Structure formats: structure tokens, C-alpha cells
Amino acid sequence: MKSRKSFWLGTLAVVAAGLVTGVTLADRVLHRPVESAEAAWAEVFDSPAGLARSVDVIALAQAVGVAPGRVATSDKGEGPLPFQLVDFDVIHGLKGTAAGDRVTVERAGGVGPSGQAVAITADGGDFVPGEVYLLFLKQQPDGAYFYQVNDQGRYQLKGNHFLAVRPDDPVATRLHGVTLEQGLARVEAALGGDRPGGILEK
Amino acid sequence: MESKKRWIAVLALAFTLAALVGASAAFASHRWGCWKYANYYIRWYNGASGDYYNIYQEEARTDSNSWHNYTDLDLPQVGSAGTSDHVNAYAGFYGSNGWLGLASIQRASGCTVLQGNAYLNRSYLDSGYSRTNKKHVACQEVGHLFGLNHNTGSSTTCMNDTILSAPQPNSHDQALINSLY
Numbered sequence: 417m418k419s420r421k422s423f424w425l426g427t428l429a430v431v432a433a434g435l436v437t438g439v440t441l442a443d444r445v446l447h448r449p450v451e452s453a454e455a456a457w458a459e460v461f462d463s464p465a466g467l468a469r470s471v472d473v474i475a476l477a478q479a480v481g482v483a484p485g486r487v488a489t490s491d492k493g494e495g496p497l498p499f500q501l502v503d504f505d506v507i508h509g510l511k512g513t514a515a516g517d518r519v520t521v522e523r524a525g526g527v528g529p530s531g532q533a534v535a536i537t538a539d540g541g542d543f544v545p546g547e548v549y550l551l552f553l554k555q556q557p558d559g560a561y562f563y564q565v566n567d568q569g570r571y572q573l574k575g576n577h578f579l580a581v582r583p584d585d586p587v588a589t590r591l592h593g594v595t596l597e598q599g600l601a602r603v604e605a606a607l608g609g610d611r612p613g614g615i616l617e618k
Numbered sequence: 619m620e621s622k623k624r625w626i627a628v629l630a631l632a633f634t635l636a637a638l639v640g641a642s643a644a645f646a647s648h649r650w651g652c653w654k655y656a657n658y659y660i661r662w663y664n665g666a667s668g669d670y671y672n673i674y675q676e677e678a679r680t681d682s683n684s685w686h687n688y689t690d691l692d693l694p695q696v697g698s699a700g701t702s703d704h705v706n707a708y709a710g711f712y713g714s715n716g717w718l719g720l721a722s723i724q725r726a727s728g729c730t731v732l733q734g735n736a737y738l739n740r741s742y743l744d745s746g747y748s749r750t751n752k753k754h755v756a757c758q759e760v761g762h763l764f765g766l767n768h769n770t771g772s773s774t775t776c777m778n779d780t781i782l783s784a785p786q787p788n789s790h791d792q793a794l795i796n797s798l799y
Contacts, residue, residue: 451650451651452722452723452726453720453721453722453723454650454720454721454759454762454767454768455716455717455718455719455720455721456717456718456719456720456754456755456758456759456779456782457716457717457718457779458716458717458718458742459716460779460780488710488711488712488713489710490665490666490708490709490710490737491666491667491668491670491709491710491711491740492665492666492667492708494665494699494706494708495665495699495706495708495710495735495737497712497720497722497735497737499713499715522713522715523715524712524715524717524720532724534722534724536720536722538717538720539716554714554716556713556714556715557714558713558714559713559714563714563715563716564716565716566716566717569716
């Protein structure tokens, strides 16, 4: 009798320890203060083909420079939000651009007028000059700049593989972790429309 | 001896299953990183004007299911923006940059948020978006600052970033906020 009671108490302790371990490990993985901004995007796509069709430019491009841009304020002139201008040299154009072109992307982030850095990570964070990205861009209606359509529209090339901003996104997951060649082929297939067997249409 | 080994195997299995259950629960929590304010008392500065002011007020303080009324959070309104224990809410024409709204942790100490700013982008919201849509975005951006992430699994919460038709937190958000604060 005593042995059985000890067994169940022991089991209970082991289960409790397991629960605590699981929660703690997951917490350490998930709850890191690495992202400091979130966005509600104007457009969220449910298929890579929809993403590819919607944007004006799709390019494999190298970031070559980051410069401070405008500082926007609220209607009452408060809460200054800095912007950056990021120049990219196009390595391979898939839509709306060609190799050798330069495109400039405007994004929120940078240093505010008080000298305080404002890190906007909702779109994947600061671009790093020298790094190569697969970008899905739209042109601003009121300017010469482009903008990243949302967090589904950016894949950094690391080694020979693309890394998505949010790998668990149902659209981004189609390009996350694939090789450069596979990624470009998948985008081209998406641009090819709804043809049967298109990789991105699965 | 055989019996002892069997019990050890059973206990190891129980531990593993419990760990998996615990990890799954943590993954499903819809926390945004480890962010949270120091405590439930967070100063609320509404820097918007016109109906955007009303929208922020309704979502943060005055609706029955606002963050202030529906959760354990206490959001006393203050007259100016601040850099410690503050949510600062703004609306303006931020341009065509893809986002309707933005939540930005501007000052923090470790995981503790000191200053969170919410922005509503009128460059988009002023044309073609309903008042309900605007309320959804306002609710979501403020909810982020309190420590909540997107939640695409429910159509009843403003934390779902794939819809714009649920301008309020739901009971899951309420429980999560109350567990944090």
C-alpha cells in the first residue's frame, strides 16, 4: 500500500517537473526580447502567387546603403517616427526590374530627432549593407521610393538558403529554407499564374 | 530488477509527455516575446485627434470590452506623453509603407516595457477602411504593447492580423493579460 502511494506521488512529482521543464524551455525559446515592433499590414496574402501578383517589383538584390530619411509625426506634431532609405542593387529581377537597376526602399526605423534609436522589427528589422535579399516591393503612389509590402515580402539569403521574417507564416514557409535556385524557381512559377502543378499553388 | 526498469521507463515517458504538454501550452499562449509592463498600472496618453482620439479612447478605456474595463489593467489617462510606464497613442499620415498600424517598444529594461508607442496610419485608414476596421487596428496595436502577439486562430479577437472585423480583445486575451498582470 505504502509502495503504491509512493509510486503515485513520485509520478505526480515527475509529471509536474516535466510540465515546468516544458514551459520553461518553450518560454526561453519563444520569449526573447528580440522583436520590438509589430504591425497590422494593409495587405496579407494567403498564397505566394497572390503575393507575387500583387507587388510591383520582385528582385534578388543586395543592400548597398542605408541613409536617414524623413521623420513623420502625428496630426498634433508628436511622437516622431524616423524613416530610413535603403538602396539596393538588383542582382536578378523577377518582376518590374532588371539586373543592374537600383531601387530605394523606405521603411520605418532609424534614429529619431532626440538621438534615440527606434528599432522597427515588424518587417524583419534593419537591412544590412552587403547582404542579399529576395524582396517583394510596391511603389509608393506619391514618391519615387518602394516599400516592402509586408513581413511576407522579405527573405534574406544566408549561405545559399532563404530565411523568412516569419518562417511559420503560411506564405513565407514556401520560401523559407529553400535554396537560392529553388526559391527563384518558385517565384517564377508563381508569376506564371495558376498553371497546374505550379509549386507555389500547392 | 525488470520491474524497476519498467517503472523508470514509465516515469521517463510521463516526464516527456508532461514536458511536451507544457511546451505546447506555452507555444499556444500568444505572448509577444517576453514583453510586459512592470505592473497593471500603465499611464495612457492619447495623442490622436478627431475621431481617431475617440477610437483609441473606446478601445483602451471606455468600451465595456476595452483593455481597461475588460482586463485587470488600469490605464489612467494622462495629459502628455511619457517615457516610463506609458502607452503613447498617435495617429497621423505616415505614408505608404504597407502598415495600417504599428506598435513599437521604444524604451525597455530587459523584458519590462517602459514606453510603448502605438501609431495609426491615416495614409491608409482614411480611405476605404470602416470605423470598425480602425478600431480593430487600434485595439491590436495597444494589445501588442501589453505583451500580446498576433493570434490568427480566432476571429473574435483584435489580435488577429488577418481580419479587421473584431475590434475587441476576447476571453483568451483577457485571461492572458490577467495572468501577466
